[in-house]
Amino acid sequence: MALSMIPKFARAALAGLVATAVLTAPAAARSEGIVVFAAASLRNALDDIAAAWQRESGTKAAVSYAGSNVLARQIEAGAPADVFLSADLDWMDYAASKGLIDPASRTNLLGNALVLIAPKDEGADIALVPGVDLAAALKGGRLAMAGVEAVPAGRYGKAALQRLGAWEGVKDRIAQAENVRAALLFVARGEAPLGIVYRTDAASDPSVRVVATFPADAHPPILYPAALTRTARPEARAFLAFLGSPQARQAFERHGFSFRGKPVSGS
Structure with missing residues (x-):
């Protein structure tokens, strides 16, 4: 049954669409730091990690959360993301097939x-x-x-x-x-x-x-791949490497993720 037939659900869905619309205009955040597009399920852990990254590096990581499908389509439409974290392999594969990511930076970061x-x-x-x-x-x-x-x-x-x-x-x-x-x-x-x-x-x-x-x-294994986008700025590589640091690993595991390894070199 359509959500329009369930008023409360419809209101929640509308709120989600409004939040998604924000993704179309992250240019201001990008001018001050890097922009990370991440699956909604990563919110709590990645908020902690982004804050730790900013304290350590002095560079802001502005994170936009949504379904991986929405994020991949936003990147395809030209949204200026530097890092993409998907909640499955398929949407990262989609981004790769469209030439939207740096394939050498791609790694399976987490499990759930x-x-x-x-x-x-x-x-x-x-x-x-x-x-x-x-x-x-x-x-x-x-x-x-x-x-x-x-x-x-x-x-x-x-x-x-x-x-x-x-x-x-x-x-x-x-x-x-x-x-x-x-x-x-x-x-x-x-x-x-x-x-x-x-x-x-x-x-x-x-x-x-x-x-x-x-x-x-x-069900298929639940894997979270991470990658730099094709247009990522240099600072984004260091952030992706930070996602593989002991500090980030502790945060991910504290929030219940299984950690799969270090993404890329920060150099």
Whole structure:
């Protein structure tokens, strides 16, 4: 069912679109530092890291967050980003196919896990096994997810539901959000009884709880590639290297990401 039929969801989606529109005009921030386009699920960890980077280098890293699909399209449209961090390989592959990134700088930086959440103090734990009946668990409500056709978290979620044989039962009960943080918000506000988000998103909001973790083999590996854009300024290379520093690693792991290694040399 379209979000327009769910007033609260529609308002949240509209807010997401307004935030996305801001991405079209980051020129002022770029004049003072570098601009980083990052998947919405990275917000808490990357805010900490960008602040640490500014203290250490004296250079500002202005970060714009949205779904990886939105960010890739913004870069393609000419938005002046220096660094792109995607929540899946496909949208980084898309950027590479369009000549938008420096392929030599590309690396798989982080990993994550996919979880099913409910509002805090609500809902029973659910065993995510083949044949699970999520439709019954929704009790007439909706399953909050990021867009299932384009947003990485939504695509991972759809793949997992299909693998478990649960997709047909819930596909008409999905409340699709602009990005994974918007899906998290639907559940945090009690507007959806269940939602599918990353482990790190669930950890960022005490008003939700994890009722189950999806088996890792139920969906493609959740990887976060990072790369310099084709038009990146020299300072951006040092920032990308900083993402692989012990300090950044501690921040990522503190927020629940699994760290996969150092991106590029800072020289």
